[in-house]
Amino acid sequence: MSHTAHIRSHRKPRRSASSLAMRAGVAGGVLGTLAVAGAAGSASAAEPVTQTLELPTLTADLAAQAAQSADATQQAAANYQLQAERDAAAAKAAKQAKADLADAKKKAEAKKKAEEAAARQEAAARASRSTARTTLAASGSGSTAASTSTSTSSSTATGSAAAVVSFVKSQLGKAYVSGATGPSAYDCSGLVQTAFKQVGVSLPRVSQDQSTAGTQVSLSNLQPGDILYWGSAGSAYHVAVYVGGGMFVGAQNPSDGVAEHPLSYDEPTGAVRVL
Numbered sequence: 001m002s003h004t005a006h007i008r009s010h011r012k013p014r015r016s017a018s019s020l021a022m023r024a025g026v027a028g029g030v031l032g033t034l035a036v037a038g039a040a041g042s043a044s045a046a047e048p049v050t051q052t053l054e055l056p057t058l059t060a061d062l063a064a065q066a067a068q069s070a071d072a073t074q075q076a077a078a079n080y081q082l083q084a085e086r087d088a089a090a091a092k093a094a095k096q097a098k099a100d101l102a103d104a105k106k107k108a109e110a111k112k113k114a115e116e117a118a119a120r121q122e123a124a125a126r127a128s129r130s131t132a133r134t135t136l137a138a139s140g141s142g143s144t145a146a147s148t149s150t151s152t153s154s155s156t157a158t159g160s161a162a163a164v165v166s167f168v169k170s171q172l173g174k175a176y177v178s179g180a181t182g183p184s185a186y187d188c189s190g191l192v193q194t195a196f197k198q199v200g201v202s203l204p205r206v207s208q209d210q211s212t213a214g215t216q217v218s219l220s221n222l223q224p225g226d227i228l229y230w231g232s233a234g235s236a237y238h239v240a241v242y243v244g245g246g247m248f249v250g251a252q253n254p255s256d257g258v259a260e261h262p263l264s265y266d267e268p269t270g271a272v273r274v275l
Contacts, residue, residue, distance in 0.1 A: 114254075115254060115255075118253055118254045118255070156224065156244055157223075157224030157225055157243070157244055159275070160199040160200075160201075160225070160275045161223065161224050161225025161275045162224070162225075163198055163199050164195045164196060164198065164199060164224075164225045164241060164275070165224050165225060165241065165243045165244065165249075167194075167195045167198050168191060168195045168241045168243065168249040168258075169243065169249060169260070171186065171191060171249075171258045172249065172258050172259065172260060173257060173258060173259075174186060174251075174257055174258045175254075175257050175258075176251045176252060176253055176254050176255075176256065176257045176258065177254075181193060181194050182194045186251040186258060187251055188207060188238050188239050188240065188250055188251045188252070189204075189205060189206050189207040189210055189239055190205075190251065191240075191241075191249075191250065191251040191258060192207075192210055192227060192239050192240070192241060192250075193205060193210070195241060196274065199275070201274055201275070203274070207229060207231075207236045207237060207238060207239040208234060208235055208236055208237075210227055210229070210236070210239050210272075211227070211229035211231070211232075211233045211234060211235075211236035211239065211270065211272060212233050212234050212272065213227070213272055213274060214227065214272035214273050214274035215272060215273045215274075216233065216270065216271070216272055217271050217272065217273045218271075219263075219267075219268065219270070219271060222242050222271055223242070223244075223273065224242060224243055224244035225241065225242070225273075225274075225275050226241075226242045226271045226272065226273050226274075227239055227240075227241060227242075227271060227272045227273075227274060228240045228241070228242050228248055228250075228268040228270075228271050229268060229269065229270050229271065229272070230266070230268050230269055231269060232269065232270075233270055233272075236269075236270075238250070240268070242271065243260070246262055246263050246264075247260055247261065247262055247263070248260070248261060248262075248263060248268075
């Protein structure tokens with residue numbers, strides 16, 4: 001027996017295959033677990049990065065959409081306001097057109113009534129003149145009136161009378177307007193007053209006063225420039241100027257205007273001589 005037989009060998013015992021396989025399996029499991037945990041950790045760490053990158057993009061898109069919506073709303077409001085203004089303007093124009101039409105109708109009716117009134121007035125004046133002539137004829141003045149055309153047909157105007165005659169003839173065709181004294185329109189006394197003003201003679205404005213403004217003359221002794229009147233002296237309702245040759249010029253009525261007529265057209269009831 002060797003002297004070393006009682007001493008244990010220090011050589012490590014051999015490991016069995018089953019022990020090695022177990023250890024390898026444990027190590028693999030641990031490494032697998034670590035790998036899974038690492039992968040999970042990596043995925044978990046990457047996720048916030050992705051969200052952090054997408055959030056600004058999403059916020060910018062929302063801001064752009066909000067701005068577009070605000071612009072669209074503002075444009076729609078502007079369009080509504082413009083349409084409202086157009087509707088209001090159209091309504092105002094229609095209202096004004098309606099008012100203008102009504103005013104035009106009123107004016108037309110007033111003009112028609114005025115013309116009818118003038119026609120009635122002229123008819124009444126003619127009837128009154130006929131009555132006056134009948135009265136004069138009954139008092140013996142008829143024969144004098146009958147000889148008027150013979151005694152005055154050859155008379156001619158001279159001096160201031162010629163200027164008066166020339167003026168009234170130059171106004172032929174102008175309009176008759178009540179109260180007018182020229183230059184584009186006259187009433188009967190306005191024409192006479194303006195004619196005599198040309199030669200420096202100031203006459204009263206109305207026919208009643210003009211019929212007594214000068215010396216009364218008979219219708220058989222008329223001279224150019226004499227003032228003819230219809231009605232009685234002091235209350236005459238119409239005047240004109242005798243222009244010679246059995247003719248007179250006067251602002252008759254709205255229909256005739258300033259016109260020339262023979263004495264037989266509407267014989268006057270009297271005359272005055274101013275010149």
